[in-house]
Amino acid sequence: MSTIDHSTLDLAGLIAFVRVAELGSFVRASESLDLSKAAVSKQVAALERRLGARLLQRTTRQLSLTEAGQTYLRHAQTALAAARAAQDAVADTQTVPRGRLRVTAPMSFGLLHVAPWVGGFLNAYPQIDLDLQFDDRTRDIVHEGLDVALRIATQLDTSSLVARRVAGTRVLLCAAPSYLEGHGRPTHPNQLHAHPCLHFSMTPLGRAWEFRRGEETVRLALTTRLEANSSIALRAAAVNGAGLVRIPEFAVANDLESGRLEVVLPDWKFADLGIYAVMARRVYVPAKVRVFLDYLGGAWKRTPDWRGGGLSANT
Template sequence: MPKLPDLEGLAIFAKIAELRSFALAAKDLELSKATVSKAVARLEKRLGARLLNRTSRRLALTDAGQRLFDRAARILAEGEAAESEAHAQSATPRGLVRLAVPMSFGLKEVAPILPEFLARYPEVSVDLHLSDELVDLIGAGFDAALRIAALPDSSLRARRLRGVGRYLVAAPSYLEQHGRPTHPRDLMHHACLCYAYLPTPDVWRFVNKAGDEVQLRPNGPMRANNADALAPALLAGLGLAVQPDFVVGEAITEGRLEVVMPDWGPPPIALHLVMPPGGPRPARVEALAAFLTDRLSA
């Protein structure tokens, strides 16, 4: 006899015995009559005993069938209860969600709203990974990520949430001392503060409304792998930098930084919610994805 019991056959037999009908059992289990009949025949062959006597008008359990019925019914009930419990678990947001977010954006816009999410879903916890480095979602075991970029084609599932503005900025003190560039070519004669995780960190690209594009290799006194790390040097008047709106928006409004070359700008990028392919996803992941989409979309 095979080591694994025929749980499917036992469950089908229990349903037939309960309803006293092959046809009703097949309908209840959403199986074909042929599948139900074959399951019983397979079980009888395996056990070496006839379990049911069937005529055109009635169905009755044999002695062997009667002895087996109670155990088979318990197996069916336990299976249904296990599936019901598992479904309830998956339908209720519960457990850990691992979320990867760029550091500056995460500190400014994600961390402040997470308390609301955690209060709404008290059985969910969040492992927030803050890094500007592009993480491998699947290899590192993340459930989701927020990415700010012009995303390349990939197998990951991405949802665009909003555009992200980027500006060439400098402190008024720098512009007073070194002059104000009016064309990207002028930047070759200026001190540039560089962000290391641009798609092409050694090349700055600018476009205008007419669709013209200029590329250049910036030179300057500092390079960093986080946009906020460039802020002190920017405010001290040590150079110009390309920065996202969520990092320099307040400083621009307050006049501590100025937008330079407003007719030219870096190519557009956007904030995306990215998740590994496949599904369905656990309720906890879907709940966080819906929350982030609602709170962070334009």
């Protein structure tokens, strides 16, 4: 059986390679690591020499993993996750939360209801550095080394991860008063076929909208006038009279309060959404993670009906 020469292990090269592979770019990796592109390229090249294998296939237009690179990436991500867990376990013995905290959140929710609280959080915990990424993709938090992923869903798929429900939000059907005055106010979901509907394209239900009133359920497959992968974009279109929008309350609470939008079919309900903090399953929950969740959860509870989002009415 062959033995491993630990003198050939290259932690800096491993970190550089993983970041290049995850971000798909030497430039973005160098920005993330606060190094020059040349330094990152040199570290990856040195790693390849030590391994005796090509990990990345480089062309002028594309960067891709070789077969050896794909294998190495899986093991390297696991090793880095274990190293972070070991570091967290030690750091957690300290009384002051500290270290780099990597968090991902859905784009619209993150801009409206995470970003406005970041400054206060950083002031409260000066020894925490925050890496905040807004992305509507479902990220692999273990392989990408993320500490917390905020996810919004009626319910989460069962997995090996740990999910903590930190808040909830209603889903509403809304329109601008000017639109309703010009096109009429529907009194039943079946009348929506006569109206332009604005639809969030990343919902798992597709274009079907399901309404409930008591024991009655109506499910509509709609032809939508506008689809977008951003609640902020849909909200702006609705405020400007483009049609009826099915949208989380957190995105339109200020507009409802001001009268720029109003709720349509108030007796009919959509399924509520839960807002979850998803984390890798581990023995120690780092102090930096605990205080982040407690801080944001407390901030959201202090925000009645999701009013007070960070974007202005004219965004």
